[in-house]
Amino acid sequence: MTLADQILEGDRLALSRLLTQIENETPEGRENLGKLFPHTGDSHLVGITGGTGTGKSTLVNHLARYFRHPDHGTPKKVAVVAIDPSSPFTGGAILGDRIRMRDLAGDKGVFIRSMATRGSLGGLAKSTAGVVQAMDAAGYEIIFIETVGAGQTEVDIARLAHTTIVVEAPGLGDDIQAIKAGILEIADILVINKADRPGVEATERALRSMLQMAQSSNRNLITNNNHHTEIGMAEANRSLDQINIEMWIPPIHRTIATEGTGISELSQIITDHYNHLRTSDELIKRERQRLRSELDTLLRESLLARWRNRVPEKEYLAALDKLLRREITPWMAVDQLIDGGFSA
């Protein structure tokens, strides 16, 4: 039986082995992933991102336990991919987190994988895509992807998800400013964790006003478009209502993850969002976007690898030396290395 077959039959050890192959970018990994690819597309991919200290790992932990509990409907198979270096899943845990995590580790319906945060730019996003695909093929119905949510790489990883949750906590100072810079645009659900802390009202107000700004600019866009196509105002409002029905307005939800408060409602919102995606044409749109971004990453890597096979290392190092002596510019070096001559 091949490794791919073992994984399809639910062999956890075989899955672990494939994930290592994917992280190390071996040819076997690529081949096995290729065999599994037709079996992908059924998982709900949930990205969870937020700054250090927001408690998102504890949140993931409780959500995983919630979806596993027989009291809450048919238990779902849950996988977790942790990319945050300070996450208890990746090792940066305080003792309390580790203890809380133990009951997850003993559950055969839960699979946890932590990813190394080192390596080349873009490499992490690429291998995370592969890891998620393998888990998808292995039959995990919900896959949580936990990232620290500060840099561009993390935003790109969050884009892998169908549902993106941004976690905030009161009293972290500049953090909301940092979130403003891009991650909020891709949020489907906003969570204010540690909601028993002082400052929770201010945090919610700040998030709400940021969301309203985003929404009102959407409304203007729609109204203006209708105006330009010369539909009357009543008509414009009607189509606006139509759009609002289909639109998902990112809710702001409060939790106290350490006590399990708000977890049941949050898991319902997550399920609601997935249903929203499936009943609208959003799911297919996001799938297309996801696969497009993966295809582009692979294209970049392949083009570079093929070029490396074509051009001798000696030639590359000679160009680098000329660059160092400022005899040629970086773009001249690129033209020389790709076309075999100076074009600028």
Added chain:
Amino acid sequence: MTLADQILEGDRLALSRLLTQIENETPEGRENLGKLFPHTGDSHLVGITGGTGTGKSTLVNHLARYFRHPDHGTPKKVAVVAIDPSSPFTGGAILGDRIRMRDLAGDKGVFIRSMATRGSLGGLAKSTAGVVQAMDAAGYEIIFIETVGAGQTEVDIARLAHTTIVVEAPGLGDDIQAIKAGILEIADILVINKADRPGVEATERALRSMLQMAQSSNRNLITNNNHHTEIGMAEANRSLDQINIEMWIPPIHRTIATEGTGISELSQIITDHYNHLRTSDELIKRERQRLRSELDTLLRESLLARWRNRVPEKEYLAALDKLLRREITPWMAVDQLIDGGFSA
């Protein structure tokens, strides 16, 4: 007079215009940067990175003022590139920061540029390299590159620098864990800012033990190497001493940036590190590394751009559709798109 000439003569407006061209990736920007490239290589590039709330912007502000003050030797021309979205330089400032920043803004020997944090993966690192080169050609002797220091993109940007400063502050909880994960390996100087806060001793102890671990593994490596080449133990120790003389041991320095405490000593350490790089062969090594990483980024972009010109959009979208229907795997799509046929 061309834009490049204007910049070489110190025209700040011309420099601003070029930086916008670089950020927008226009052909003019590339051409102008090409003209300026022979005039680069004289600036000291100083990366400053650390988590939100460590106060690194205030630190940069005070360092810039220090290097500008006539009491502290011949004033140096200073530029700042701010990439941290919560930095007062990029707009995420509380009022106090803005006021403190005003005297810098009026100084013709200081040039500040904030970079947008949105855009494609890798794009930011690429345009930051261009921005730094333009400032270098414009005669700025010290260029500070401020990043938030959490994701891989930020580490890549920090690699642009000759001297990398990692800023920590007491009482930020998991933050040291996050730093452990990679950024510490590229630190030349460690700063504990807000050193009047409780917990400063614990923060220093944690940083010191992490540094010692890194150093002792270096030592083992050296000793083992000598052993393998069959040099006796005395010989091994001698060459170890030799290496220690030339080695830069990252110092841990305490500051209270808001009060200006420790700034004068820190600026001296920064200067010392640059002198260390220049007298050893480290500067040329780092320059080579910097240019190599820039060359690789440009190669990747160019190869993709050339491929896009060659393959019709229609073919690309057809492959994407097949991918979406799971008829082909991502790697099959790549092979088809690059070679024009299935190879797997």
